[in-house]
Structures are given as structure tokens and as C-alpha cells.
Amino acid sequence: MSDIPASEMQGWLREDGRKGIRNVVAVAYLVECAHHVAREISLPLREDGVHLIGFPGCYPNDYALHMMERLCTHPNVGAVLLVSLGCESLDRHRLLRTIKASGRPVELVVIQGTGGTRASIAQGRAWVQQQRWSLDAMPTVPITAADLVIGTVCGGSDGTSGLTGNPAAGIAFDRLIEAGAACIFEETGELIGCEHIMAARAATPALGTLIRESVDKAARYYETMGFGSFAAGNAEGGLTTIEEKSLGAYAKSGSSPIVGLIKPGDIPTQGGLYLLDVVPDGEVRWGFPNISDNAEIVELIACGAHCVLFVTGRGSVVGSAISPVVKICANPDTYRRMADDMDVDAGRILDAGAELAEVGEEIANLVLSLAAGGQTRSEALGHQEFILTYKSFEPSGPACFPA
Amino acid sequence: MASSSPLPGPRDGRLLLLHAADNVLVARGAIEADEPILVEGEMVTLPQALRLGHKIARRRIETGEPITKYGLPIGYAITAIDPGAHVHLHNVRSGYTSSIALDAEQGESNV
Numbered sequence: 001m002s003d004i005p006a007s008e009m010q011g012w013l014r015e016d017g018r019k020g021i022r023n024v025v026a027v028a029y030l031v032e033c034a035h036h037v038a039r040e041i042s043l044p045l046r047e048d049g050v051h052l053i054g055f056p057g058c059y060p061n062d063y064a065l066h067m068m069e070r071l072c073t074h075p076n077v078g079a080v081l082l083v084s085l086g087c088e089s090l091d092r093h094r095l096l097r098t099i100k101a102s103g104r105p106v107e108l109v110v111i112q113g114t115g116g117t118r119a120s121i122a123q124g125r126a127w128v129q130q131q132r133w134s135l136d137a138m139p140t141v142p143i144t145a146a147d148l149v150i151g152t153v154c155g156g157s158d159g160t161s162g163l164t165g166n167p168a169a170g171i172a173f174d175r176l177i178e179a180g181a182a183c184i185f186e187e188t189g190e191l192i193g194c195e196h197i198m199a200a201r202a203a204t205p206a207l208g209t210l211i212r213e214s215v216d217k218a219a220r221y222y223e224t225m226g227f228g229s230f231a232a233g234n235a236e237g238g239l240t241t242i243e244e245k246s247l248g249a250y251a252k253s254g255s256s257p258i259v260g261l262i263k264p265g266d267i268p269t270q271g272g273l274y275l276l277d278v279v280p281d282g283e284v285r286w287g288f289p290n291i292s293d294n295a296e297i298v299e300l301i302a303c304g305a306h307c308v309l310f311v312t313g314r315g316s317v318v319g320s321a322i323s324p325v326v327k328i329c330a331n332p333d334t335y336r337r338m339a340d341d342m343d344v345d346a347g348r349i350l351d352a353g354a355e356l357a358e359v360g361e362e363i364a365n366l367v368l369s370l371a372a373g374g375q376t377r378s379e380a381l382g383h384q385e386f387i388l389t390y391k392s393f394e395p396s397g398p399a400c401f402p403a
Numbered sequence: 404m405a406s407s408s409p410l411p412g413p414r415d416g417r418l419l420l421l422h423a424a425d426n427v428l429v430a431r432g433a434i435e436a437d438e439p440i441l442v443e444g445e446m447v448t449l450p451q452a453l454r455l456g457h458k459i460a461r462r463r464i465e466t467g468e469p470i471t472k473y474g475l476p477i478g479y480a481i482t483a484i485d486p487g488a489h490v491h492l493h494n495v496r497s498g499y500t501s502s503i504a505l506d507a508e509q510g511e512s513n514v
Binding site for chain 2: 350
């Protein structure tokens, strides 16, 4: 499927059998009070594959701990430094055990134990530098599309997103799934009106029912939050019905069967298309499901995404810690203004006669090139955004995963 | 000029076909009113200007027929629509609200 010679695709093999396309050292603060120390530790090496992640809350939260476990054992992560203040509630002992069990080098700096800011920064930097040298010497192994998990989000959307960027991303998903990859799309709140169509695409009737229920949950949740996704359909922009608007977002899922419905931190068990349910279970607590695009990107990465396709119309500039973000610009005018931040000019479908299939191929090839020395624009520009907040989920049932 | 099958034909470059099964085409940018425009091999004249993102019929669409975009139904025609005619609020109704009604009547959805 690809212009990228298979021999050039290389990754780093982890003990769980997954392979990373990056080999980063993650420096993770376990409460906001440790953020500054962790940032100071990571800063000198931030352009050499040392990424800062963390959770700001002092109160315990099962979701946040689970997310941190998944992120710290992500295939793109080779080693982890945990930075704790010492009195926060996140279970650093369990997190440490989980990372150790994954076979990764891990170290814990407890600021209250090391004697404060200066000593903690010095200790942390020395360890991180050692790990960087050691990871740089780690041999690579061949990697194929079947080793990859790819996520997609849209943000800063406008009327062009559903015409160019999202359908092109969907075509890329179809190509990558044909080649064996697992692909994840999300935001059930933007898929209200598509639930029957999605359910019909589900691999099993039981999964179809669960997909309908997940969209119903999103509709209830957003209603309680006080804003409807479809308050004023955008007829000006040519959208005629509710389902047409949702289908514009849905288009980024492509046309493969849906084999699973997962929640943040669930890892696809085989190739195919998965829907990620990002809306918390239970009563509405802690505000909006995802307060910004990076919260969704982090959840996709916690599901094992090696990279994330980000479709934007108005023009987002973000990247992410841990996994590269491929920015697909749907709007030709935005592309002209912000080309330096964009990986793919999907707007040329509108103003230069390009075909969707051609842009879709370009996106799929770009994803594979990331395992062959390629870099995204946001990586080159130093973007490493990260955000993790409070949520709660019930565990996914067996019918959510492929048999 | 009625044609019930969506035969591919030469089409104006300013019209975007999102999916092979679609019966609508989307304007890639503004197209002036009264401009002759090629739609699947037929020359039609747009009775009104078309803005970016607006849809026209790719072929004749009968009353009650689903409007298909992205290869999926986005509603249904409430009147027959000629090739090249603007497809929007005046000739389309959402299938979503009616499928909710269908749920209540038949106890089962049917999309």
C-alpha cells in the first residue's frame, strides 16, 4: 500500500510484544506540586526525546492512575522518571510496580525525601541523561503497519473539515486497516444521529447495541452540561440535517467494520476499527468530558496510539507528548496562513482539484513514514502538549472487544 | 433527462463527489447563478448561486428517496429533485427525527 519501503520501517520492541515508533524518556509529575521540578528535569533534553507528562490532582482517581499506567508503559516510551512531592494521593507505588513489571527502567524521585527542589532536579537530570544514552544505544527491529495503533481527532473544525480532512483521514484509516493496523476514532458526542449507522457497521449485534448506548450516554451527558451539539444546524454552510453534520465528523472513521468499542486506556486486541467512548460513566461529575483537544489526544495515546491524525479547519498548532500528531488542514485558506504547522494540505481538494483518494493515500504514507525517520511538523516545532484530568469509567465488558 | 442510476460522467471540477454511492455533489467553492455547469455528463444551469459546502443533485432523485452523502443517508427527498438542483432544507427532511418516530411506532429502529 505504501511508498515507504518496508525495510526502512523500524521500531523498538517492548517486553509485552508491542513496538514503539519513538523511544522517549517520560518524566511524569504525580501532582501539580511536582510539576516545576519535573519540567526543570526534562527541559535540557526536551529536543532529545525527553517528554513531560503528569497529573495535577492531589485527590486520588482510578481513571487518572490507569491512564498514567498506560502512558508510562506505552510502546513509544522506553524509560520513566516519576517525580512525586511525597504527600499526594496518586498511588506512586502501584504506578512504579506497573512500570517495573513492563521491563522498563524506572526511577522515583520524591521531592520531600531528596531534600527539595535543587537536589531533586540534579538527581532527576542525572538519571534521565543516563537513560537517554542507554535508549539511544538500543537496537531497533523491523516494524509493519500491523504493529501500529492510529487515532484520529478533529479540532478547530469548520465547514471544510467534513468535506476534505475528515473523509481523507477516513480513507487513510481504510488503507491502514487493510494493512493490519488498529485505528481508533472518537467523540461520541459529535456522533449523535449516526448511532444507527454505526451500529449497523458493528462486527456483532451485541457491539451494535453497546455503540447505540454509548451515543445515548453522550447525548444525556452533554444535555446535562447545558449545551446541545445540534442547537443550530449550520444551514448557512450547506448542512441540511443533523445527521449530515454528524456524518462530517463520522467521515474520519472510513468505511471498515467497527470491531470494538473501547474506553480510555483500553488497548485494541487486534487490527481493525475501534470507537473510543470518551464520555464518563455514571452521573455527571468533574465537568466537560474533555476540556480541550489534547485531553482527547492523551486518551487515544493511552489506548496505545503510536500517532494521532488531527483534522483541523480553523487551524490548530498542537502536538503531543509521547506520540506524534499529524495535522491535516481541511481549509485551503488556513493552510496558506499556517502551512508551517501543517503536515497535510487536504484543502487542495477544494481549491486545486485534488481527489480525496490521493490525499488519503498521502496521509497513510505519512503515518508509515513516521516509523522510517519521518517527523511531524509539531514534533519539529517542539510541541509536546499534555493534559490529564479527573474522570470515572466502568470497565469495558467482553462484548466491547473482538472475539 | 431523468436517470435513476448514478452513472459517472464528466463533471465540473468545482463539484466534489464524496462517495461513489452518493446522489449529491458538493460545491468546492462559490458557483454563480445562471452558470452552465456539467453534472455527470449533463449540462445544467444553476437557478441560484451555490456556496462552498452546498449540495446539488447528481442525478434525478425521486420523492421519498434517501439523500446520500458520504455513502450514507442524510435525510430523504420530500419532492422530486432534478439533476443539478440545489439540495437543501426546501426539498430534504431529516431521517433522524422520523427514525425516532419510527422507533416509537415499531419498537425498532430501521435505518
